[in-house]
Structure formats: structure tokens, C-alpha cells
Amino acid sequence: MDDNSIRLNKAQPDTSSAGTEQTILAAKNLDLWYGQAQALRNVSIDIPEKQVTALIGPSGCGKSTFLKTLDRMNDLVPGIKITGSVQYRGQEIYDPSVDVTWLRKQIGMVFQKPNPFPMSIYDNIAYGPRTHGIRNKSQLDDIVEKSLQGAAIWDEVKDRLKKSALGLSGGQQQRICIARALAVEPDILLMDEATSALDPISTSKIEDLIADLKNQYTIVIVTHNMQQATRVSDKCAFFLLGQLIEFGDTTQLFSMPKDKRTEDYITGRFG
Numbered sequence: 569m570d571d572n573s574i575r576l577n578k579a580q581p582d583t584s585s586a587g588t589e590q591t592i593l594a595a596k597n598l599d600l601w602y603g604q605a606q607a608l609r610n611v612s613i614d615i616p617e618k619q620v621t622a623l624i625g626p627s628g629c630g631k632s633t634f635l636k637t638l639d640r641m642n643d644l645v646p647g648i649k650i651t652g653s654v655q656y657r658g659q660e661i662y663d664p665s666v667d668v669t670w671l672r673k674q675i676g677m678v679f680q681k682p683n684p685f686p687m688s689i690y691d692n693i694a695y696g697p698r699t700h701g702i703r704n705k706s707q708l709d710d711i712v713e714k715s716l717q718g719a720a721i722w723d724e725v726k727d728r729l730k731k732s733a734l735g736l737s738g739g740q741q742q743r744i745c746i747a748r749a750l751a752v753e754p755d756i757l758l759m760d761e762a763t764s765a766l767d768p769i770s771t772s773k774i775e776d777l778i779a780d781l782k783n784q785y786t787i788v789i790v791t792h793n794m795q796q797a798t799r800v801s802d803k804c805a806f807f808l809l810g811q812l813i814e815f816g817d818t819t820q821l822f823s824m825p826k827d828k829r830t831e832d833y834i835t836g837r838f839g
């Protein structure tokens with residue numbers, strides 16, 4: 569742990585939502601506008617460490633926008649305005665002093681469509697570590713193997729590491745993208761509908777993988793699939809028209825929603 573993260577941990581406010589849960593990401597009064605259009609309205613949420621949090625809600629409600637604010641992926645959108653606070657381990661991530669490259673190393677993102685680089689499987693995984701200055705071949709070999717194992721795809725690709733990642737199936741490509749994210753040893757993995765382009769078997773493999781990864785990482789997923797949210801998440805956040813309507817334990821939210829709008833959504837009355 570570097571000096572910076574020690575300082576951040578000390579500064580961390582006690583925003584845990586229950587018991588011994590530790591908050592790793594905390595948004596407070598977050599508003600976001602694309603030009604004149606407001607996409608997030610006063611969102612406050614404490615995301616717990618080493619759990620899976622699912623963001624659900626109808627199309628256009630702001631799930632992806634919120635996910636992207638967590639690692640500043642929206643920064644370069646023209647006309648964007650963000651107010652309020654997002655803290656990662658107690659540090660304000662929109663503070664001008666924050667190094668965005670460092671932030672994105674801590675908080676990795678996996679997108680909806682598998683997007684391996686047009687290069688070998690090995691080079692896809694080694695790309696991030698090389699960018700962060702690792703050149704030693706045996707060290708890179710170890711990282712590549714460990715990351716591919718972590719993403720449950722090592723056995724499928726270990727004999728073709730020098731072949732192009734683009735020759736793999738969609739489900740395999742997505743696990744390569746997860747391995748690529750793991751290779752830089754992130755703290756948090758964000759997944760934006762990471763299985764929606766995949767067949768049921770590949771989806772099930774990624775869901776199993778998410779269950780394994782949460783022992784080591786904090787995971788935040790956006791999903792349109794409510795069954796998936798119930799299968800993989802510990803906590804669930806329901807968004808509607810840019811507002812966070814309800815956030816709680818997934819079992820509770822789906823069995824006894826507190827808000828009528830959540831109930832209407834999960835029972836299929838709209839969306």
C-alpha cells in the first residue's frame with residue numbers, strides 16, 4: 569500500500585450502511601447534466617467493499633451514467649456538468665489533484681461489448697502492466713497466467729497465448745477483457761451490462777466468475793436482467809429518471825421493496 573492510500577484510508581468517513589460493512593465508494597448529492605438535460609438527480613449511495621452491487625432500472629434512467637462517474641469515464645463528454653461528491657476510500661475523485669490514470673488503475677471497467685485489443689491474448693493482458701512500467705518477462709508471464717486464471721479462461725487459452733484475441737468467441741473475449749482488467753490489480757471492477765451481448769452459457773460462466781471475484785474485489789454491475797441481479801448481487805440499487813429510488817439488500821429489495829415504484833418495476837408493470 570502506498571503512502572497515498574494509507575492517508576486516504578485514515579480520512580475515510582464512517583458511512584457504512586450496516587454492521588461491519590465498509591464503504592469503498594460513496595456518492596453524495598450527485599447531479600449530472602449532459603448540456604441542458606439532467607441525467608442524475610441528487611444521487612447518494614454507499615457502495616460496500618467486497619460485495620456485488622447491481623444497478624437496475626428502465627432504459628435511460630442513468631445507470632450507465634452513474635457507473636461511469638465512478639471512474640470518471642464521463643470526463644471528456646462535451647457539455648457535461650457534474651456537481652456533488654464521489655469518494656473512493658474517502659478521497660474525492662473529482663478533486664483536481666487526483667491522477668485519473670491512478671484512479672482507473674484502482675477502478676477497472678468492463679464494457680457491454682467485448683473489446684479486446686487487436687493483438688495476441690498475451691499482449692492484451694500484458695498491456696496494462698507494461699503501461700505501468702513492468703518489463704520483466706517472467707513477471708509479465710506470471711501476471712498473464714494469474715489474470716487469465718482469475719478470469720476463468722486460462723485452461724481454454726493457455727496453448728494459444730500468442731494467437732489473436734479476436735479469434736476467440738464473444739464469451740471468451742469478454743473473459744479476456746475481465747482478465748485484462750484484473751492484470752493491473754484493481755480494487756474495484758465496474759461492469760456495464762457485461763453479459764448482454766453473450767449467449768446463456770457464456771453469461772452463466774461470467775456470473776460464476778463474478779461470484780468468485782467478489783472475495784477479492786468490489787464489483788458494481790449494470791444489468792437489464794433482473795434475474796441476473798438476483799443471482800449475482802448482494803446489494804441492489806433501483807434508478808428511475810436519474811434518481812436513486814431505492815438501495816438495499818437484493819433479497820429484501822426484490823421480496824419487500826420499500827417504494828411503490830420499485831415494486832412496480834420489479835413486478836414488470838413498466839420498463
Ligand SMILES: Nc1ncnc2c1ncn2[C@@H]1O[C@H](COP(=O)(O)OP(=O)(O)OP(=O)(O)O)[C@@H](O)[C@H]1O
Binds near residue numbers: 632792
Ligand atoms: N454522452 C451523452 N450525451 C448526451 N446524453 C447522454 C449521453 N449518455 C447518456 N445520455 C442520456 O442520459 C440519460 C441516461 O442515460 P444512461 O445511458 O445513463 O441510461 P441507462 O439507464 O444506462 O440506459 P440503458 O439501460 O438504455 O443503457 C439518457 O436520457 C441518455 O439519453
